[in-house]
Amino acid sequence: MGRTAPTYRQALEERMKRWDEFARLLTTPEERAAFELVRTGARRYAAQATYVGSPDLLESILLSVLTDLAAQLRAAAAERTDRRPV
Amino acid sequence: MTGRSSSPDGWLLDITESDDGRSVVLWVKERRTGRVRRTAVEYRPPFLVTGPRAELADLARRLAGLPVVDEVVLGSGRPSLFDHRVRPLLSVTPSTNPGRRALARTVDALGGYAAFTLYDVDLVPPQLYHLGHALYPFAPVVGSGRDLVATEPPETIDYVPPPLAVARLEVRIAGERRGRIPPPDGRIGSVRLGDVTFEGPEPDVLRALVGELARSDPDLLLTQGGDAFDLPWLYRRAAACGLSPAEFALGRERVAFRPVRPARSFESYGRVLYRSATYPLPGRFHIDRENSFLYDDAEVAGLVDAARLSRLSLQTVVRQSPGTCFTAMEMAHALELGVHVPWKKNRPEGFRRADRLVEADRGGVIFLPPVGVHDRLDEFDFASLYPHIMVRKNLSAETLECRCCPASPLRAPGLGYRSCTRTVGLIPRTLAPLIARRLAYKAALERPGLDAEEASRLRRRVKMLKWILVTAFGYQGYRNARFGRIECHEAINAYARDLLAALVPASEAAGYSVVHGIVDSLWLRPRDPDRPPDPEAFAARMSERFDLPLGYEGRYRWIVFLPAVTHGLGVPNRYYGLYEDGRYKLRGIGGRRHDTTAFVRRFEEETLALFGRARDAGSFRALLPRVLARADLFAERLKAGDWPVDELVIRHRVGQAPEAFVTFTDSVAALRQLEAAGARRGAGEVVGFVLLDRESRSFRHRVRVAELLDGDERYDADAYLDLLARAAETLLAPLGVDRAGLLERWGAGGPVRRETYRSPEEVGQSSLGTGPTPERSF
Numbered sequence: 001m002g003r004t005a006p007t008y009r010q011a012l013e014e015r016m017k018r019w020d021e022f023a024r025l026l027t028t029p030e031e032r033a034a035f036e037l038v039r040t041g042a043r044r045y046a047a048q049a050t051y052v053g054s055p056d057l058l059e060s061i062l063l064s065v066l067t068d069l070a071a072q073l074r075a076a077a078a079e080r081t082d083r084r085p086v
Numbered sequence: 087m088t089g090r091s092s093s094p095d096g097w098l099l100d101i102t103e104s105d106d107g108r109s110v111v112l113w114v115k116e117r118r119t120g121r122v123r124r125t126a127v128e129y130r131p132p133f134l135v136t137g138p139r140a141e142l143a144d145l146a147r148r149l150a151g152l153p154v155v156d157e158v159v160l161g162s163g164r165p166s167l168f169d170h171r172v173r174p175l176l177s178v179t180p181s182t183n184p185g186r187r188a189l190a191r192t193v194d195a196l197g198g199y200a201a202f203t204l205y206d207v208d209l210v211p212p213q214l215y216h217l218g219h220a221l222y223p224f225a226p227v228v229g230s231g232r233d234l235v236a237t238e239p240p241e242t243i244d245y246v247p248p249p250l251a252v253a254r255l256e257v258r259i260a261g262e263r264r265g266r267i268p269p270p271d272g273r274i275g276s277v278r279l280g281d282v283t284f285e286g287p288e289p290d291v292l293r294a295l296v297g298e299l300a301r302s303d304p305d306l307l308l309t310q311g312g313d314a315f316d317l318p319w320l321y322r323r324a325a326a327c328g329l330s331p332a333e334f335a336l337g338r339e340r341v342a343f344r345p346v347r348p349a350r351s352f353e354s355y356g357r358v359l360y361r362s363a364t365y366p367l368p369g370r371f372h373i374d375r376e377n378s379f380l381y382d383d384a385e386v387a388g389l390v391d392a393a394r395l396s397r398l399s400l401q402t403v404v405r406q407s408p409g410t411c412f413t414a415m416e417m418a419h420a421l422e423l424g425v426h427v428p429w430k431k432n433r434p435e436g437f438r439r440a441d442r443l444v445e446a447d448r449g450g451v452i453f454l455p456p457v458g459v460h461d462r463l464d465e466f467d468f469a470s471l472y473p474h475i476m477v478r479k480n481l482s483a484e485t486l487e488c489r490c491c492p493a494s495p496l497r498a499p500g501l502g503y504r505s506c507t508r509t510v511g512l513i514p515r516t517l518a519p520l521i522a523r524r525l526a527y528k529a530a531l532e533r534p535g536l537d538a539e540e541a542s543r544l545r546r547r548v549k550m551l552k553w554i555l556v557t558a559f560g561y562q563g564y565r566n567a568r569f570g571r572i573e574c575h576e577a578i579n580a581y582a583r584d585l586l587a588a589l590v591p592a593s594e595a596a597g598y599s600v601v602h603g604i605v606d607s608l609w610l611r612p613r614d615p616d617r618p619p620d621p622e623a624f625a626a627r628m629s630e631r632f633d634l635p636l637g638y639e640g641r642y643r644w645i646v647f648l649p650a651v652t653h654g655l656g657v658p659n660r661y662y663g664l665y666e667d668g669r670y671k672l673r674g675i676g677g678r679r680h681d682t683t684a685f686v687r688r689f690e691e692e693t694l695a696l697f698g699r700a701r702d703a704g705s706f707r708a709l710l711p712r713v714l715a716r717a718d719l720f721a722e723r724l725k726a727g728d729w730p731v732d733e734l735v736i737r738h739r740v741g742q743a744p745e746a747f748v749t750f751t752d753s754v755a756a757l758r759q760l761e762a763a764g765a766r767r768g769a770g771e772v773v774g775f776v777l778l779d780r781e782s783r784s785f786r787h788r789v790r791v792a793e794l795l796d797g798d799e800r801y802d803a804d805a806y807l808d809l810l811a812r813a814a815e816t817l818l819a820p821l822g823v824d825r826a827g828l829l830e831r832w833g834a835g836g837p838v839r840r841e842t843y844r845s846p847e848e849v850g851q852s853s854l855g856t857g858p859t860p861e862r863s864f
Contacts, residue, residue, distance in 0.1 A: 005440075005447040043655055047453045047603075051583055053500070055441035 008050040011057050012042060041068030093117070094226030094237045097248035099305060100399050101212035101223075102368045105339075107182035110215050112234060113338070113369045114227060115248055115305065122305065122338060124369060125231045130156060131214040132179040133186065134165055134205040134426055135193055139174045141201050146176055148196065154189050156181040165205045165426040167484040167512060167569065183211045190429065205426035209417060216397040217421045223393040223400060224248055240394045241519050243526045247390050247543075253280035253304035257316040260288075267765040267793050268315075274323045280304065289327040292320070296334055305371060306386070306400075307336075312374040314349075317365040338369025349768065364405060371400050387543035388550030395520070408553040409561055412516070415554075416569050419516045427568055446501055446576045450605030451586040455647035455656040458820045461703040463601055463609045463663075464621045465639040465671075466628075468585075470524070470552070471606035472559035473517045474634050475581045476574075481562075482511025483571035498577035499584035505577070512569055517558055524551040582606065585632060592631070596624050602647065604658050609645070640665040644697075644706045648674070649819055662817070664698060676813055684733040685806070686813045689720050693817055710821050717814050721832040724806050731799050734806060735774045735792045743769045750783060758785035763794060780805040807834040 006014070016039060026032045042061050045068065049060035096116040104111050109128045116123060135142065146158045157179040162172050180189045190207040206214070216222050224247065225236035238245065259268045260275030276285040277295045280302060284294040309316045317336070321343035324334040331340045349363045365372070373386075393400045396414035403411060417427045438446070468474070475481065479496050485506035488494075496505040505511070527548045531541060562575040582605060589608060590600050597619040598610035612618035625638040645663030647656050660674030676682040676690050693713050700706035723729055736752070744757045744767065756775040757767055762785075767773055774792035780802050782788040790799050811828040 005444050007449070040653065040655065043653060044454060047451055050448055051451055051587065053444060053446075053448050055444045 008053075008057075008060065009046050012046065012049075012061065015057060015061070016042065037068075038065055041065040044068050095228045095230075096123075096226075098221055098223065098225045098227050098234060098236070099248065100369065100371070100401070101215055101221075102339075102366075102399070103183055103211055105341075107184045110211050111339070111368065112231070114230070114234070120249070120251075122303070122369060123230075124338065127215075127232045129211060129215055130179055130181070130183055131206070131209075131211055131218070132157070132159075132177040133190055133207045133429075134163075135176040135178060135202050136165060136173050136205070137176075137197060137202040141197065142174050142176045145193065145196060145202070149178060149193070154181055154185050154192075155179070164424070166203070166428065167420070167425050170489075186211075194429075204429040207429040209427060212399060213397050213414065213417075217418055222395075222397050224390050225394070240397070241523070243523055245394075247387065250305045250386065251303065252306045252308055252386070253302060255279055255307045255309050255312065255316055257319055259319070267760070267763050268319070270764065274319065277320075288323060289329070292324050292327060292329060292334060295320075296336075299336065307367065307370060307372045309372065309374050311376045312372060313364055314374075314376070317372070318363065321365065336365075336370070337367030341366055341368060366401075371404075373404050385546045388546040391547045392550050392554065407557070408550075409557040412554050412558050412561060413568060415520075416512060416516050420512055420569070423512070423515075425512075446573075446580075448576075448583070449579055450582045451603060452605060452658045453600075453603045455602035455609070455658065455661065457647050457649040457654070457656045459644055459646050459703040459706050460601065460611070461642065461644045461706075462615055462618070463611050463642045463645055464598070464618075465642065466608045466610065466621070466625055466636055467639050468606040469635050469637055470521055470555050471582060471585075471634065472578050473521055473555045475578050475585075476558070477514040477518050477521065478633060479577070479581055480505045480507070480511050480514050481574050481577050482513035482515075483569050483574060485509065485511035485514075486571060486573055486577065498580040501576060501580045503573055503577045503580075513558070513562075513574070517555070520551055520555060520558075524548055524555070527551070585634065588632070589628065592628060593624075596627075598624075602656075602658075607639075640667060640669070642666070643701055644703050645671075646706075646817075646820055648816065660816075662694065664700075668698075670694060670698075675816055681737045681739070683736050683809060685720075685724075685729060686809055688733070689717070689810060689813055690817065692716055693814075707821060710818070710823075713818065714814075714823070717810065717828070718832070720810055721807055721828075721834075724810065725803050725832070725834075727800060727803060729801070729806070731776050731790075731795055731797060731801055732792075734776045734801055735795075736777065737772050737774045739772050740767055740769055750785075752777060752780070752789055755785040755788040756791045759789065759791050759794070762786075763791075765793065777802045777805040804834050807832055 019035075019039070023032060023035050026035055042065050045064035049064055052060060052063075054060050094117060096114045096118075099113045099115050099122065102111045102113070104126050108130060109126045112125045112127060114123045114125065115121070135145065137145070142160060146160050149155045149158050155178065157177075159177045161175050161177060163175045164170075164172055165175060178189065178193065180186045187207065190204055193202060194204060196202075209217075219232075219234070221227070221234060221236055222240040225240065226238060226246070226248075227234045227236055229235050256278040257274055258276045258278075259272035262268055262272060262275075273288045274291055275288075276283055277291055278284075279295060279298050282298055282302075284291045284298070286294075320336065321334075325343055331342055334343075335341070344365075373389075389400055389403050392398075392408075392411050393403045395418075396403065396411045397418050398406070398411065398414050420427060479498075482505075487504055488506040488509075490509075491504065491507045494504045494507050496507060497503065498505075527544045530536070531544050531548070536544075559575070559578060562570045562572070562578065586603055586605070586608075589603075593600055593608065593610050597613055597617075599613055600608065601611050602609040621638045621641070625636045628636045642663045643666055645661060648660040648662075649655060650657045657674065662670065662672045662675055664670055672694075676686050682690075693716065696713050696716065697706060697709055700709055738753045738756075740753060740757065744754070744761070746769075747754045747757075752775065753773055756773040759775075760767055760773065775789040776792070776795065776799060777788070778790055778799060778801060779787050807829065808825075811825040811832075811834070814828055815823060815825040
């Protein structure tokens, strides 16, 4: 039972193989760790990206990564607010 | 549909094809005497051909004189589901039933494989006889011969199954333990049939078996590996002893000592499977528990149900996939509607723009679960979601984009595929009674005072139907499905995705937040743990709102969602949890897999039993030290070298023909070892072995196959420590346990180091003493 089009998850992994080359020239552990966060962000919203079914792979990846970053920013901001002295 | 109607004269057990090729044989079990009566009825069903009128007339002239053709009749009709107008139709009757397919091929060739469309070619005469005479397997009947009449319709839910006489059959080779590789000239030492065992000189044993078969006259023979071993061995030895087919009939009719269907390997859902040859026993059924996909789950009660509904012989049902049953049910409904079954599906997928394809070709919604231990989650599942969608939205190949309803409100979300509102499609027509049947059986299971036997019979029917319903969806997308259509498959998915998306805000409005979801299941957390929503009420509300049955599975004391080894994010279908009522739910962990080694299974069971004491996520985490201590115990015993080797047998399904392997894996070593001992395995068969030295490049030293185990082998402790570490990591990764750390803790060797490759010429193999086979290695 073959599928005609690759799934979003397959297409994403395929595209991310290209990113390996990008990561190879990152020079500090901090940069490399940050880049891994981007990768994770790209994977995190695969269900939602599949649901959209956009023919533009990059659109889905960007939405996924940006949503992940925005969620982390909000969480960090919330944490700062919590720690403010009363 | 309750029909304990007027008491029948008996039951139609089976219809088989007769030796003369011109008739079918009806096997009827008489109610009064319990004996089985054989009646041959002349029957040669025609197949149909459509095409341009002139060419059909020409074809009729060319066929008329052929000896393989009995009758050709030119008429008209609407054989296809997609026919809107009456077309010229040629009905061709072959002179013998076995010549049916060859004649059809000739007709197809005469039309240049393009001019003609053929119908009903590959329905077998027994199946057509059933359908043409309103009969079905296991029908209660009155009358006899060609006047046999069923006393109730096949769809009857509350029916009395025929009393089948079942006997176990088991053959033993003289001087050999069962399960070992029999020597090629091994004699049969004993045969067990039911409660009787025959021993002695081989010809006497064989004659005694035939005598006992005639005396006790069982309807169904049950074996463990009979297709691969017991039956071929019986026939082989009968021939060697000079017995003729007339003297040695295991069925109720004599047949030649050869299989009707050779062994074959095939692929299903990404796995290569193997099916042994099939030996016919006309008038008698044979179920080989090892060669049946459906037996385990359905056992006889489920199989009888499936045979009734599909009009396929029990013998066929037990050896085929649920998909075959479903297709046969579709065919039955089609013929009832006056439609015929196309021979080769002639409806290629239409061309589409690539972006439309990407849009349409998507599966269900599958979230990534948050890795870790969670507590107090509620789980909800839709029962038979896809079949329900097909029925509710009238999804069928011929109802999609129909001409009659351009304004149909039934449109697949996002894709816009319309379905018909006037005519119920073939698929919904086939599915609706199956769904109703399954619900009726489930409801019957809830009846108070149900006796245990009846309950197990009902459960088996429920399970059988579940499998058939599951394949109904998959077959929409299968290129060979007769009535399938890829757009149907896409539409079903689109409705399912839309449903899950709508459930997210609905759950939140009800006071839940969505933790995880897979296609037709949802895991929800009450936002206020002290005042959780009423789950049953929520399920009832959603069922009503979406007109699809959402069921409440239960509340978890705890559930662990497991990460992927590669990227650490959650894997949708790998988790384990404990409901509040004490049931476990396990998915994607070792115990659920067929190839899991017994000792790994034991480790998992003990771990789960330990975690079973936890009431919530906190107490679950607190149990980790005890679980690790248990793992250490396992590791110590493994290292000491005294773990029983039969618990260390690793089973692998061979994915390709033995000679197709290019790397020397454990399985290859096992295959070579079996071959050296005189047993060949094909693609899809399973090999079992114990690892002796995973670094060895010699097939004799690397593994020992299960069939040659003595029990005192020295296994490769490091290899099994690695398996243990993997199993522990699988379960405990969310608690920070990893394989490398465990191996270090146990002082086990690092990853496998293999010796460098040496050509066979360089390697001197030491002998295992299994016979004069030429030595081969890698």
